[in-house]
Amino acid sequence: MIQQSDGVPHDATPMEDVRLSDPGARLPLPDTVELGRINWVYAVPIATIHLLALAAVVPWLFSWTGLILMIVGVHVFGQGINICYHRQLTHRSFQTPRWLEHAFVLIALCCLQDTPARWVATHRYHHQASDEQPDPHSPLVHFLWAHVGWLVAHNAGTQSIAAYQKYAKDILNDPFYMRLAKNPYLALYIYAAHAALFFLAGFALGWATGGSAAAGLQFGLSLLVWGVIVRTVVVWHITWSVNSLTHLFGYRNYDTDENSTNNWFVALLTVGEGWHNNHHHDAASASNQHRWWEFDISYYEIKVLGWLGLARNIVPPRAKRMAAAQARRAAAAP
Numbered sequence: 001m002i003q004q005s006d007g008v009p010h011d012a013t014p015m016e017d018v019r020l021s022d023p024g025a026r027l028p029l030p031d032t033v034e035l036g037r038i039n040w041v042y043a044v045p046i047a048t049i050h051l052l053a054l055a056a057v058v059p060w061l062f063s064w065t066g067l068i069l070m071i072v073g074v075h076v077f078g079q080g081i082n083i084c085y086h087r088q089l090t091h092r093s094f095q096t097p098r099w100l101e102h103a104f105v106l107i108a109l110c111c112l113q114d115t116p117a118r119w120v121a122t123h124r125y126h127h128q129a130s131d132e133q134p135d136p137h138s139p140l141v142h143f144l145w146a147h148v149g150w151l152v153a154h155n156a157g158t159q160s161i162a163a164y165q166k167y168a169k170d171i172l173n174d175p176f177y178m179r180l181a182k183n184p185y186l187a188l189y190i191y192a193a194h195a196a197l198f199f200l201a202g203f204a205l206g207w208a209t210g211g212s213a214a215a216g217l218q219f220g221l222s223l224l225v226w227g228v229i230v231r232t233v234v235v236w237h238i239t240w241s242v243n244s245l246t247h248l249f250g251y252r253n254y255d256t257d258e259n260s261t262n263n264w265f266v267a268l269l270t271v272g273e274g275w276h277n278n279h280h281h282d283a284a285s286a287s288n289q290h291r292w293w294e295f296d297i298s299y300y301e302i303k304v305l306g307w308l309g310l311a312r313n314i315v316p317p318r319a320k321r322m323a324a325a326q327a328r329r330a331a332a333a334p
């Protein structure tokens with residue numbers, strides 16, 4: 001059943017697959033974008049890492065360990081974005097001890113996807129103006145704009161300390177996040193350090209087991225190429241698919257005032273983030289699972305953190321929040 005964003009059901013074909021945007025329709029770029037001004041701090045790493053990932057076609061640089069590290073890493077590092085940047089920091093749908101939050105942020109930084117302040121500010125801005133002209137990455141401008149273009153064009157609306165102060169003030173209150181926001185190169189250094197760690201660990205292990213420096217070099221490089229470079233590119237495109245695909249293709253449970261969709265393919269890749277129409281309907285909830293088969297693995301992981309005593313104040317779905325508020329009002333009534 002399709003519901004309006006206020007949760008009121010109305011008649012519609014259930015689970016209808018729809019393509020919501022008119023292919024001919026085009027939204028103008030946000031006013032604050034300067035197309036001629038390239039955001040080199042993002043453009044250079046994005047282009048470089050994509051080019052380096054081509055090394056994966058060289059058989060000498062392949063190892064099964066590297067491949068396994070890539071597959072496991074897509075989940076582990078990707079969750080730094082899904083669980084920490086998105087659900088924990090942007091929407092405050094659960095809390096963890098500060099040391100664990102910082103550890104999650106370090107994992108997210110290894111995805112080379114922005115500092116916490118800019119990621120959070122951009123995403124809150126997206127929720128405020130989804131699929132309207134100020135939206136930083138609406139695919140109604142163009143699919144490629146939403147997927148990657150918005151990252152390499154300077155947008156004064158989302159790329160300034162003033163914007164972070166407006167949309168992510170709570171994030172900047174943390175000195176670690178403020179430091180990262182003031183010095184974007186720090187995020188690059190952290191990324192480079194973790195890449196070096198992968199290489200050096202592989203080099204040492206390869207030398208110890210293979211008996212030569214050449215064996216160490218081959219194994220170290222395989223971990224670097226597959227475990228870091230290829231994994232980074234895969235996680236990028238998975239995250240970017242939420243911005244591009246799930247505002248174009250899929251079905252809608254709720255008649256929200258933008259084009260967000262639930263897309264099973266993206267949901268599979270992002271372990272739950274692809275139920276994006278559910279998320280736009282109830283962004284505060286820690287769970288995107290609104291039907292039994294809309295599996296949200298990310299939410300299950302947050303629940304596990306809760307059982308371990310590492311997550312608290314996990315925000316329940318809107319219906320449960322409303323029922324609890326109603327119960328509180330009834331209890332308080334004379």
Ligand SMILES: [Zn+2]
Pocket residue numbers: 126130247260276280
């Ligand atoms: Zn969205």
Ligand SMILES: [Zn+2]
Pocket residue numbers: 086090091123127279283
């Ligand atoms: Zn969101």
